[in-house]
Amino acid sequence: MNPSSNCDLSIVIPTYNEKDNIEALLDKIRNVLEKSGCNDYEIIVVDDNSPDGTADIVRKLGEKDDRIRLIVRTKERGLATAVKEGIKQSKKRFVVVMDADFQHPPELIPDLYESIQEGYDVVVASRYVRGGGVEGWSRLRLVASKTGCLIARMLVRGARKVRDNMSGFFIIRRDSIDLDRLKPKGYKILLEILGRHEGLKVREIPYTFKNRKAGKSKISTNTLVDFLIHVFNISEPLKFASVGLSGVIVNLGTMWLSLSLGLSKEISSLLGIELSILSNFTLHEKFTFKGRRDKKYGLPLRLLFYHASSSVSAVTTFTTMLVTSEYMGIHPLLGQFIGILLGFTANYLLSSRVIWLEQH
Numbered sequence: 001m002n003p004s005s006n007c008d009l010s011i012v013i014p015t016y017n018e019k020d021n022i023e024a025l026l027d028k029i030r031n032v033l034e035k036s037g038c039n040d041y042e043i044i045v046v047d048d049n050s051p052d053g054t055a056d057i058v059r060k061l062g063e064k065d066d067r068i069r070l071i072v073r074t075k076e077r078g079l080a081t082a083v084k085e086g087i088k089q090s091k092k093r094f095v096v097v098m099d100a101d102f103q104h105p106p107e108l109i110p111d112l113y114e115s116i117q118e119g120y121d122v123v124v125a126s127r128y129v130r131g132g133g134v135e136g137w138s139r140l141r142l143v144a145s146k147t148g149c150l151i152a153r154m155l156v157r158g159a160r161k162v163r164d165n166m167s168g169f170f171i172i173r174r175d176s177i178d179l180d181r182l183k184p185k186g187y188k189i190l191l192e193i194l195g196r197h198e199g200l201k202v203r204e205i206p207y208t209f210k211n212r213k214a215g216k217s218k219i220s221t222n223t224l225v226d227f228l229i230h231v232f233n234i235s236e237p238l239k240f241a242s243v244g245l246s247g248v249i250v251n252l253g254t255m256w257l258s259l260s261l262g263l264s265k266e267i268s269s270l271l272g273i274e275l276s277i278l279s280n281f282t283l284h285e286k287f288t289f290k291g292r293r294d295k296k297y298g299l300p301l302r303l304l305f306y307h308a309s310s311s312v313s314a315v316t317t318f319t320t321m322l323v324t325s326e327y328m329g330i331h332p333l334l335g336q337f338i339g340i341l342l343g344f345t346a347n348y349l350l351s352s353r354v355i356w357l358e359q360h
């Protein structure tokens with residue numbers, strides 16, 4: 001940051017039982033910022049009523065320096081929701097999010113700030129790009145963390161832009177984010193931001209994740225479960241596939257029922273198909289693509305398109321089954337299965353890129 005720059009920066013720090021870190025951290029941050037010529041900043045500590053008295057320490061510091069603000073939440077707990085609350089209350093154009101335990105080195109803040117000035121919406125401090133790393137982790141923890149990033153990259157489109165999509169250290173341009181879209185759960189606020197805003201311009205800069213200075217990590221086995229639920233909640237393809245699976249049950253169930261009522265197999269098959277299309281459509285509206293706003297096409301058109309797209313996948317399935325069994329000697333059931341996967345892909349692409357397209 002150049003000395004004359006008006007840095008316009010909020011720093012959001014979630015805390016839970018960080019009494020032995022917080023004062024030193026705030027001192028360090030103030031030092032780093034002032035050394036780089038940044039005066040127009042605020043530091044927002046979001047504490048969930050820590051029993052160790054973290055909030056009292058922050059409150060005292062805030063009495064001497066009004067750039068230090070404290071939010072105490074008594075009814076809610078959780079890292080991600082705390083960060084969301086901090087961002088919501090922030091008043092500056094750019095917001096840095098970081099932990100209170102010195103694992104995220106404050107020295108990197110000016111680099112994050114400079115980097116986002118180059119026209120990005122989000123800059124992530126990353127352990128997994130060249131020059132980055134972790135200090136003192138077991139092999140197991142490293143593999144677990146990288147696997148998590150990989151799963152998220154596979155299943156969440158917005159998360160593909162960065163390697164370290166699980167980072168808790170990043171800077172955002174405040175008005176590039178629509179806070180109402182964020183439904184954070186567990187730890188992974190960055191994943192939530194990237195997953196719910198696909199158009200963001202994002203980059204990574206390397207850093208080394210340090211050892212915790214004092215106190216204990218609050219990570220637990222619940223964190224893993226939370227992560228999996230979280231990925232499911234923001235992964236459109238995964239939601240799309242589970243709706244599709246429910247559709248297969250509706251389809252076959254309806255057909256079985258109609259047959260046992262004595263209807264012809266043609267009528268029963270068509271009833272099964274139509275009912276599953278309708279139930280899939282409803283679930284995609286209310287679940288898979290629920291987060292999409294300002295859709296380009298109205299409901300009647302979406303319903304019509306979805307029928308067309310479903311018939312595309314029906315035809316895909318049927319043709320694949322025929323071709324693979326007739327010409328490649330593949331068992332019809334396996335051919336049907338391959339066809340369902342191809343049909344699913346076709347249907348998903350049409351749904352996500354056309355039917356439920358957002359207007360820009």
Ligand code: GDD
Pocket residue numbers: 013014015016017018046047048077078079082098099100101103166167168169187188189209216217218219
């Ligand atoms: N307000 C609030 N409420 N803060 C919390 C809570 C909570 O329920 N749980 C944890 N925190 C605060 C901690 O006090 C700390 O400042 C920060 O959130 C991170 O918590 P840790 O318990 O130290 O997490 P970690 O070191 O295992 O994981 C961190 O680093 C990972 C790698 O960058 C987190 O930032 C992860 O999100 C991140 O993936």
Ligand code: MN
Pocket residue numbers: 099101103212217
């Ligand atoms: Mn930590």
